[in-house]
Amino acid sequence: MTSQTNPPTTADLSPYDAVLLLGFGGPEAPEEVMPFLRRVTAGRGIPDERLESVAEHYHHFGGRSPINDQNRALLAALRAELDSRGIDTPIVWGNRNSEPFIDDALREAHAAGQQRLVALTTSAYSSYSSCRQYRENLADALDTVTQEGLSFEIDKVAQYAPRPGFAEANLGELVRALRALDGAPDAEIALLFVTHSIPDAMDDTSGPGDGEGNLYQRQHLALAARLTQEANRVLGRDLTGELVFCSRSGPPTQPWLEPDVNDRMRELATAGVRTVVTAPIGFVSDHMEVVYDLDTEAQETADELGLTHVRVPTVGTDAAFVRDLVDALLERAAEARGEDVPLFEGRMPSRCAVGCCPNLRQARPALCGSD
């Protein structure tokens, strides 16, 4: 695939003096599970029943989510990639829902004399949950530390799902997994690209408010189509790919994106499919949504149905992914210096548009946008 972007010629992150990696967070001990879940769902009307069953997912793994360790590994991989390009800009890390929180990261940056930061989220797509909510978290954290007398100027790398390097990294993982299925006929294999379900209303309003909407879903569909086409080309196959969803929460009366991965597996089994490949392109590491919702729950569904289930790894610290993130940081820095940056289809502006991926509950301050 001709997907290499051209990194700027000078390997330089100026004007930034630190990178701020923004994670979702997760519990690391059993007693952290409920406080974490209450933080995630504060004011969101998630039924208690749902919280208790999600708590069980975490307890199934000893009360520890793998997500923070995965972000530590990503931080180390980004560090190594920056070092290899001769860039010594430090990286600090803050989470939305667990320690280290974003305000902790800002205090750490301040103590090291850093003032101008470029933020990078561990979520690739555009939607309120995966983009604006992080921008609101940044505004809250900045507000907290401003009251302590600290000051920062913070920019953000645009959501990177449309980047050619993200496709390249996902394609590598997919092709490696599919090679194991050499003997199976194409018509008996279903390729399911999986992402986090969100409320229909959140998807409908995702994107820059240009009247189109559904950008969350459209970004996934574009990547799924591209990966299906490229994998078929590389492997000489004719597999069919489609987008399905996991991790629905919220009340049953509220419409969320469908079909659910398990429901779709049941339909496919009836239609003669024998092997289901799940590729969690909606996530950047094998965190709880992946190890529980796919490796545990969807695996049980497959077992019940007598289906073979192959789960493709997320991009994690895949070299192509890490290179692409560093390219994205370099491009953001070049843009901040007023230089030209590469164009590619679906590229998001670095500053989100007014009303982009709105908070449908309550308008709140958000950084790194025009509103």
Ligand SMILES: CC1=C(CCC(=O)O)c2cc3nc(cc4[nH]c(cc5[nH]c(cc1n2)c(C)c5CCC(=O)O)c(CCC(=O)O)c4C)C(CCC(=O)O)=C3C
């Ligand atoms: C789009 C999206 C991403 C992908 C982008 C990104 O990565 O940010 C994502 C990631 C994640 N979601 C995660 C965990 C949870 N998400 C919840 C609830 C929700 N997620 C939503 C959306 C998303 N979520 C939404 C619309 C809700 C409803 C409540 C609300 O509007 O906020 C709940 C509450 C209980 C439940 O109902 O499931 C939990 C525990 C974890 C941590 C995993 C770990 O611990 O390893 C991660 C990475």
Ligand SMILES: [Fe+2]
């Ligand atoms: Fe979530």
